[in-house]
Amino acid sequence: MDKRYSNIVFHNARLIDPLTNLDKMGSLLVTDGIINDIKIGELYPKSDNESKVIDCKGNVLSPGLIDMWVFAGEPGYEHIETLEGVSHAAASGGITTLVCRPDTNPIIDDVALVDYIERRAKEKSLINIHPIAALTKGFKGIEMTEIGLLSEAGALAFSDGYNEIKNARVMRNALIYAKNFDALIMQHNQNKDLSDHGVMNEGKVSLRLGLPGSPAASEIISLERDLRLLELTKSRYHALSISTRGSLDVIKKAKELQLNVTTGISINNLMLNENDIGAYRTFHKLRPPLRTEEDRVSMVEALSNSDLLDVIISSHDPQDTETKRRPFIEAGYGAVGLETLLPAALSIYQENLISLPKLLEKMTINPAKILKLDTGRIAKGYPADIVLFNPDTPWVVIAENLISKCRNTAFEKKKMQGKVVMTMVNGKIIYEAK
Amino acid sequence: MESTLKIEPINFNSRHLLGVENLSLDEINYLLKLSEKWLEIGRKSKKKHETLRGLTQINLFFEPSTRTQSSFELAGKRLGADVINMSISQSSVTKGETLIDTAITLNAMKPDILVIRHAAAGAAELLSQKVDCSVINAGDGSHEHPTQALLDALTIKRNKGKIEGLKISICGDILHSRVARSNLLLLSKLGAEVSLVAPLTLLSDYMSSYGAKIYTSMEEGIKDADVIMMLRLQNERMSGCYLPSAREYFKYFGLTSDKLSKANKNAIVMHPGPMNRGVEIDSEVADNTQSVIIDQVENGVAVRMAVLEALTLSNNRD
Numbered sequence: 001m002d003k004r005y006s007n008i009v010f011h012n013a014r015l016i017d018p019l020t021n022l023d024k025m026g027s028l029l030v031t032d033g034i035i036n037d038i039k040i041g042e043l044y045p046k047s048d049n050e051s052k053v054i055d056c057k058g059n060v061l062s063p064g065l066i067d068m069w070v071f072a073g074e075p076g077y078e079h080i081e082t083l084e085g086v087s088h089a090a091a092s093g094g095i096t097t098l099v100c101r102p103d104t105n106p107i108i109d110d111v112a113l114v115d116y117i118e119r120r121a122k123e124k125s126l127i128n129i130h131p132i133a134a135l136t137k138g139f140k141g142i143e144m145t146e147i148g149l150l151s152e153a154g155a156l157a158f159s160d161g162y163n164e165i166k167n168a169r170v171m172r173n174a175l176i177y178a179k180n181f182d183a184l185i186m187q188h189n190q191n192k193d194l195s196d197h198g199v200m201n202e203g204k205v206s207l208r209l210g211l212p213g214s215p216a217a218s219e220i221i222s223l224e225r226d227l228r229l230l231e232l233t234k235s236r237y238h239a240l241s242i243s244t245r246g247s248l249d250v251i252k253k254a255k256e257l258q259l260n261v262t263t264g265i266s267i268n269n270l271m272l273n274e275n276d277i278g279a280y281r282t283f284h285k286l287r288p289p290l291r292t293e294e295d296r297v298s299m300v301e302a303l304s305n306s307d308l309l310d311v312i313i314s315s316h317d318p319q320d321t322e323t324k325r326r327p328f329i330e331a332g333y334g335a336v337g338l339e340t341l342l343p344a345a346l347s348i349y350q351e352n353l354i355s356l357p358k359l360l361e362k363m364t365i366n367p368a369k370i371l372k373l374d375t376g377r378i379a380k381g382y383p384a385d386i387v388l389f390n391p392d393t394p395w396v397v398i399a400e401n402l403i404s405k406c407r408n409t410a411f412e413k414k415k416m417q418g419k420v421v422m423t424m425v426n427g428k429i430i431y432e433a434k
Numbered sequence: 435m436e437s438t439l440k441i442e443p444i445n446f447n448s449r450h451l452l453g454v455e456n457l458s459l460d461e462i463n464y465l466l467k468l469s470e471k472w473l474e475i476g477r478k479s480k481k482k483h484e485t486l487r488g489l490t491q492i493n494l495f496f497e498p499s500t501r502t503q504s505s506f507e508l509a510g511k512r513l514g515a516d517v518i519n520m521s522i523s524q525s526s527v528t529k530g531e532t533l534i535d536t537a538i539t540l541n542a543m544k545p546d547i548l549v550i551r552h553a554a555a556g557a558a559e560l561l562s563q564k565v566d567c568s569v570i571n572a573g574d575g576s577h578e579h580p581t582q583a584l585l586d587a588l589t590i591k592r593n594k595g596k597i598e599g600l601k602i603s604i605c606g607d608i609l610h611s612r613v614a615r616s617n618l619l620l621l622s623k624l625g626a627e628v629s630l631v632a633p634l635t636l637l638s639d640y641m642s643s644y645g646a647k648i649y650t651s652m653e654e655g656i657k658d659a660d661v662i663m664m665l666r667l668q669n670e671r672m673s674g675c676y677l678p679s680a681r682e683y684f685k686y687f688g689l690t691s692d693k694l695s696k697a698n699k700n701a702i703v704m705h706p707g708p709m710n711r712g713v714e715i716d717s718e719v720a721d722n723t724q725s726v727i728i729d730q731v732e733n734g735v736a737v738r739m740a741v742l743e744a745l746t747l748s749n750n751r752d
Contacts, residue, residue, distance in 0.1 A: 137678075144675060146682040173675040176634045180650050180686070 005052040007031050008427065010388070013056035015040070017378035018063070018361035028061060030384040033427030038380060056388055059421055062360050063376045064096025064127075064385035065342060066367040068186075068264060069240055069313040071334070072098070072129065074120060075113070076105025080406055081318045083117070086338065087125035089404040091431035093339040094387035094420040095314075097128040097368075097375060103161040109134035109145045114153040126430040127423075128375070128385070132157045135174055135185060139163040144174045151181050156371045159186040159240065162287055162333075164222055166192065168229065175235040184370065186238040189222035189247070190214065190288065199329055201289045205274045211328060214289055216244035223247050227254040227261060236260045238370055241313060243269040243288040245298040251308050262370050263308065266315035267337060267344050268410050270300055276410075282324045282331035283408050286315070303362065304354040311370065312362045314341040318406030335410035339402055344411060346391055346418035356391070384427040393419040441467050446748040450562045450569040451741055453578035454619040461744075462584070462623065468740035469588050469733065476512070476736055485743050486515035489546040493519045494536070494561075495572070496552040501707060501731065502572050502582075506549045509738035515547070533557060537564040547742060550574070555612075568745045576610045582706055583616035585737040587624060589730050590661055593702050598625030601698070603649075603656045605631040605687065606665030606714050609638055613706045614665055618644050631655030633687060635676045652686065652693050659697040663704045664689055667714045680713045690716045694724070702726045 011027040015038065029037040067090065073081030083100070090098055100117065102108035108117065114131050121129035133155035137143045147158060158178060164187060165171045178185050195214035200206050202213025223239055227250060230237045241264050242251070254261045268286050273293045277284045284290055302308045317334025324331050341363070349359050368376030375385045397414050399407040423431040444464050448456065457465075475481070491510040495503050503519060510517040522536070533552070540548065541564065548569045550558050555575030562569040573579040590597055602621055608614045608630050621628050628646040630637065642648055649655030656662050672680045689703065703715075703725045711717045720727065 142675070144678045146678040148678075148682050148686055167675075170675045173635045177677070180633050 005050065007036075007051035009051050009053045010056050010061055011053060012058060013061035013388070014058060015378055016060055016062045016357050016360055018357045019365045019377055020379070021357050022378065023355075023357050025058070028378065030386075030424070030427050033384055035378065035380055035382050035384050038378065054422075059388050059390045060356065061378065061386060061388050063364040063378055064387045064423060064425065065094050065363040066371070066373065066376055067095050067098040067314050067316065067338065067341065067363070068311055068367050068371065070098045070100050070316045070338070071103070071318060072100035073318070074104060075116065080320055081404075082124070083121050083129055084124040085405050086316070087127045087129065089336070089338040089402070091126050091423045091425075092403050092420060093314075094342045094389055094423050095127060095338055096385035096387065096423060096425045097130075097373060098338075099156055099371065100129055100131050101161055102132050102134045102159065103139070107134050107139055108132070108155075109137050109139075111146065111149050111153045114150055114155045118154045127425050130154060130156045132159050132186065134158070135160045135165065136170065141165050141167055141170055144170070144177060147178050147183050148181050151183050156373075157184040157186050157238065159188070162188050162190070164188065164190055164192055168225060171226065172229045172233060175229055175233040175237065179233065179235045182236065184236045184238055186240050187222070187226055188240045188287065189219045189226070189242060191218045191222045194218040194221060198289070199285060200277060201274045201291045203274065203292060205277065209277070209280065209328075216246055216291065216295070219244055219288060220246040220250060223250050227259060230254065230259050230261060231257060234260070237262075239263045241266045241269070241288055241315060242309075243291050243299065244295050248298060248302050248308050255308065262310040262366070264311040264313050265299055265303065265309050266313055267341050268315055268335060269296065270303065270312065270348065271344050272296070272410060277328075280328040282326065282328055283335055283410050283412065285328060285331050285333055286335060286410065287317075287333045300348060300353060304348065304358070310362065310366045312341070312345055314338050318404060319408045320406055324408050335408050336402065336404045336406055337410075339404065340397060340409060340411050340416065342387070342389065342420065343395070343416035343418040347416070349391065350417050384424055386424040387420055388422040389418060389420045391418045393417065395419055441471060443744070443747045446745060449745060449748065450558075451580055451745060452558050452562060452569065452571045454580045454583050454616045454623070455578070457580070457620075457623075459623060462587075462620065465584055465737070465740050465744055466588055466591060468744055469584070469736045472739040472743075473588075473733060473736035476732070476739075481512050482514065483512060484514040486510065486513040486546075486746060489515045489746060490544070491515040491517045491547040491549065491742070492540060492543075492545045493517065493549045493572075494540070494551070495519070495521045496550070496557070497573070499551055499573070501734070502551060505731075505734045506570075506572060506738050508735050509742055510547070512735070513739055513742055515742070533560060534564055537561045541565040541567070546746065570741060570745070573612055575612065576615070577612055578616045579612040580616050581734070581738055581741055582613050583620040584741070585730055585734040586617055586663065586704060586706070587620055588733045588737055589704060589726055590621075590702070592733070593726055593729070594660060597621065600626045600660040601629070601658055602626045602661040602663065603629045603631055603659040603697075604663045604665065605652065605655065605689065607636045607667050607671060608632045608641065608665070609636045610668065610671070611665050617663065618646055622646070629655050629659070631687070633677065633683075636671070652689075653696050656693065656697045659701055661702055661704065662689065662694070662697055664715050666706060666708065667710055672713070684713055688712070688714055688716060689719050691718055691722070694719055704730060706730070
């Protein structure tokens with residue numbers, strides 16, 4: 001183990017602070033877990049007894065990534081994922097904060113369970129982990145949870161996960177009640193009645209494969225309804241992960257009305273389309289489903305050229321081989337994503353569609369603002385939650401090499417460009433590439 | 435009946451008391467004055483009088499209510515009226531049409547006063563259109579409960595010496611409460627500065643049109659208040675889509691001595707009853723010296739006597 005230094009100096013780094021659009025070469029000093037100083041263009045002196053100096057070799061030093069929607073297994077699904085395991089995979093992917101989903105067993109709908117996750121994460125996790133709590137008790141969509149008490153216990157947001165709140169009155173009252181506590185409500189937009197048993201996007205491909213489809217309208221209708229309710233209640237709302245061009249129109253209108261709405265998109269929907277399902281590849285059975293190429297292009301375009309998409313999420317959803325080695329219709333949903341989030345997102349930058357600060361904004365300061373977390377900056381006084389990465393290193397995704405316990409990646413054998421060199425949380429180096 | 439002579443009777447605009455909304459300031463002050471008189475008389479050993487002798491009062495309660503019904507019954511009996519109680523269970527009644535049928539039937543019995551409690555807003559108004567006697571609204575749905583507001587005003591006036599200029603906070607289920615609505619109207623008319631305190635699910639965006647200040651934090655809403663009026667939280671609101679649980683409600687909106695300390699140190703605490711201890715009000719607060727909850731009950735009888743007297747006097751002069 002290294003000698004403990006009170007100061008760590010990163011020099012020769014490409015410093016990126018998305019909030020201020022900073023993208024300059026310079027040095028950064030971390031003291032006692034806090035970003036203590038930033039010097040643009042200047043070099044810090046060599047190592048001494050007090051300071052460890054890391055030569056960043058021109059690599060990017062960015063705020064650590066914040067992932068807003070991760071399945072972390074605990075409690076109840078420890079055979080699939082654990083808080084400890086998820087933190088290792090996240091660390092290697094440059095993620096320093098993640099928010100875990102409430103659809104565990106039991107469902108996180110009680111103060112004791114929020115408390116459990118908070119304590120357990122402190123004990124076991126390398127990174128910052130906070131829970132999302134259920135919005136209604138038992139995801140039943142009838143009685144709201146104790147939003148006040150759960151917020152105090154540490155729940156960062158409220159969502160029934162993949163169980164959309166069907167009843168508009170319950171949704172309205174939940175939105176308005178949450179406003180008492182300035183709590184954030186997140187919804188995965190999919191009208192259950194309309195999507196019925198759809199397992200992929202409804203369209204030509206689903207027709208050819210003979211699979212039941214979920215139409216784009218299922219997402220749009222759900223989103224449209226919620227935003228009408230948001231207009232009525234003036235609360236805070238986050239659409240977890242939208243995937244269709246039609247949803248962008250709805251969001252645009254809502255943002256024009258200055259409603260307090262933010263949106264996320266899964267990296268999968270930015271990278272892949274329904275054709276990737278090929279011959280019933282269950283690793284591409286995802287929520288939301290992979291859409292058409294036109295949808296995907298629209299989403300990338302919206303990400304790059306508008307403020308309609310605020311956040312990119314990994315949608316990390318590990319499944320053991322048992323649930324994936326089944327006929328498509330019976331297979332489980334989801335793919336792991338923590339280790340591939342950053343490199344996959346970087347491909348949009350590599351194609352010159354978006355600047356690096358703008359891209360990183362979607363995975364750092366934007367989620368920090370939405371979740372009211374005091375991190376996501378390369379700026380003096382902020383916690384040293386940092387990722388150092390080389391945006392150009394080429395590599396190929398091989399499932400077996402992934403750290404995650406489950407290896408159901410949607411990017412198997414994909415060529416990636418960009419790799420994490422080092423991840424730091426609260427001033428502590430928690431991951432270094434070999 | 436000497437003291438009656440001291441108070442000059444006034445004509446009422448209506449022979450009914452359907453709500454506070456249509457009461458004039460003169461009518462309100464007159465009723466409060468009459469109530470004071472009956473309160474004094476009620477404390478004497480001989481309580482029975484002959485003001486309503488020969489008149490028939492029917493208490494028509496479609497919703498169960500122990501205290502309001504007995505308060506009206508006692509008020510009528512003390513004034514010498516013949517009082518009969520009709521409690522009609524809600525389940526055997528289909529609203530609307532049957533209410534009119536009941537009204538016509540009762541009207542044929544030639545009562546002089548009908549006191550009605552009904553779960554549907556506007557029920558008292560509907561009844562008043564179908565009968566020849568005075569109708570007193572003893573609570574109609576989420577609409578109004580005028581005698582409750584009058585007794586609350588009387589309680590405040592007797593404890594604080596005035597109403598004008600007082601800071602009064604009404605806390606709890608404002609949205610569904612007829613007590614809140616009637617009090618808001620009455621106390622505003624009397625010049626009080628009324629604040630409403632509730633979680634947003636139990637408020638309406640349109641409440642501010644009444645001129646009251648709206649608060650969603652109890653600490654802020656009762657700060658420096660002279661009067662804190664707690665409302666009963668109906669059981670069915672406690673779990674469901676209005677509120678997550680009784681314990682969360684109590685934590686943020688229950689009146690505890692800690693929260694009470696934010697109010698004026700001489701503030702009085704009121705509750706229309708029946709109380710949910712440990713939900714909207716802590717037992718300690720309900721029973722402490724600042725609580726005037728028992729006064730409210732006593733004042734209730736006096737106010738109802740005043741209303742009965744005023745309406746019949748006014749009627750008989752026609």
